[in-house]
Amino acid sequence: MVSVKKVALGIVLLIIAIWFLSGVYIVHPNEEGIIRRWGRYYASKGPGIHYHIPWPVERVDKPPIAKIQKMEIGYKTIRVGPPAVYQDIEEEALMLTGDTNIVDLWFIVHYRIKDAKAYLFNIKNVKKTIKDAAEAAMRQTIGDRGVDEALTIGKEEIQDATQERLQRILDLYESGIHVVTVKLQDVHAPGEVKEAFEGVASAREARERLVNEALGKYNTEIPRARGEAERTIREAEAYALQRVKHSQGEAKRFLDRLKAYRKAKVITKDRLYLETMREILPDIEKVIMAEPREGILKFLNLRAQGLEGSLRSGE
Numbered sequence: 001m002v003s004v005k006k007v008a009l010g011i012v013l014l015i016i017a018i019w020f021l022s023g024v025y026i027v028h029p030n031e032e033g034i035i036r037r038w039g040r041y042y043a044s045k046g047p048g049i050h051y052h053i054p055w056p057v058e059r060v061d062k063p064p065i066a067k068i069q070k071m072e073i074g075y076k077t078i079r080v081g082p083p084a085v086y087q088d089i090e091e092e093a094l095m096l097t098g099d100t101n102i103v104d105l106w107f108i109v110h111y112r113i114k115d116a117k118a119y120l121f122n123i124k125n126v127k128k129t130i131k132d133a134a135e136a137a138m139r140q141t142i143g144d145r146g147v148d149e150a151l152t153i154g155k156e157e158i159q160d161a162t163q164e165r166l167q168r169i170l171d172l173y174e175s176g177i178h179v180v181t182v183k184l185q186d187v188h189a190p191g192e193v194k195e196a197f198e199g200v201a202s203a204r205e206a207r208e209r210l211v212n213e214a215l216g217k218y219n220t221e222i223p224r225a226r227g228e229a230e231r232t233i234r235e236a237e238a239y240a241l242q243r244v245k246h247s248q249g250e251a252k253r254f255l256d257r258l259k260a261y262r263k264a265k266v267i268t269k270d271r272l273y274l275e276t277m278r279e280i281l282p283d284i285e286k287v288i289m290a291e292p293r294e295g296i297l298k299f300l301n302l303r304a305q306g307l308e309g310s311l312r313s314g315e
Contacts, residue, residue, distance in 0.1 A: 023054040030066035032116040035059075041121055061120055065113045068180055071127065073134055074106040075185070094190065095139050101147035106185040107159075109134045109166065111177050118176030130170070130177060137165035138182075147189075152204050155184050 026049050027033040033045035037058045045060075052058040074093035079085040086106075093104045111130065113119045123129050141162045145154055163182040170177045261268040 019054050023051050023058075025050055025052065025060050025062075027062055030064055031062040032065045034061045034063065034116050034120055036061070041117055044117065061116075063113050063116045063119055065116055068110050068112050071109045071111070071130055071134065072106075073109065073131060073138070074104075092135060095142045097142055097147045097150055098144055099146040102190055103142070103147060103150050103187055104190050105138065105142065105150070105187050107134075107138060107162075108181075108183045108185055110180040110183070112180060113176055114178040115176030118174050120176075122174045122176065126175070126177075129173065129175065133169040133173075134162075134166050134182070137162045137169060140165060148204065150187050151189075153208070155187065159184055 025033065027045055027047050029047045031047070033050060035042040035045065035052050035058055037053070042058065050060075052060055075089055076087045077084065078087050088104070088106075090104075093106060095103055095105050097103060109130065119126065138158075141158055142150060144161075145158065148154075150158065159182050163179050166182065167179045170179065257268070257272075
């Protein structure tokens with residue numbers, strides 16, 4: 001018969017074995033294992049199977065260092081949907097602009113853990129700290145700008161400036177947080193003046209659109225007009241060169257005739273006379289009469305003798 005002492009000893013040994021086995025833990029690839037010994041930081045472990053002295057001596061935290069986490073400021077998502085349902089948090093959303101106007105602003109902060117040890121040990125209530133720092137950074141950024149920038153053309157600059165300020169604050173706290181993005185979700189005027197602000201914003205957007213359209217038209221027409229002007233100039237230069245060459249040719253032809261005339265004035269004179277007659281009297285029968293010698297009148301019928309064609313061909 002088994003004694004009570006042996007049963008008790010077996011139970012104790014089983015409890016000790018379970019206690020020792022509870023020290024086995026797994027760190028997944030997107031995590032980092034942080035071991036606390038008596039509440040203080042002891043060691044960091046990468047992905048894999050590890051062992052630590054079980055509680056209450058040591059405990060393990062496994063923050064998701066690779067996960068991009070999201071924080072909503074100015075509103076809260078009630079239902080993802082579709083359709084999505086949101087709740088406005090007025091004390092977070094209402095902000096004062098640099099020109100003393102009030103806007104209702106919703107934005108999101110995406111962040112991840114870049115230093116797990118700093119994240120766990122340097123600040124308390126991490127999520128509230130991030131939210132308060134993000135709200136302060138956004139209020140400072142909005143306070144440096146007018147309402148028109150917040151509603152229309154300055155959103156990208158506001159996002160970038162807020163992200164930079166928030167990162168500086170979290171680095172000052174040594175929080176171990178890296179700010180991935182700051183994204184404006186909605187910026188609008190409070191309900192009492194919303195319609196008036198929307199009208200102003202629509203008018204400004206229309207003005208920007210018309211300016212962009214005009215610039216597009218300018219960028220299209222000006223190069224085309226310059227091309228037309230350049231083509232016209234080139235055509236004029238070509239025509240001028242053509243006329244100059246033609247005039248030079250005419251002048252050279254005249255000088256050649258003059259030179260030939262001076263060498264044989266009578267022959268050249270007769271040739272020019274016959275060519276002129278051929279041009280001004282193309283359809284009339286022409287007869288060339290020579291000077292009378294020894295009382296006999298001699299003449300030459302160009303058409304009958306077949307010489308008119310020779311004159312035309314330059315023979």
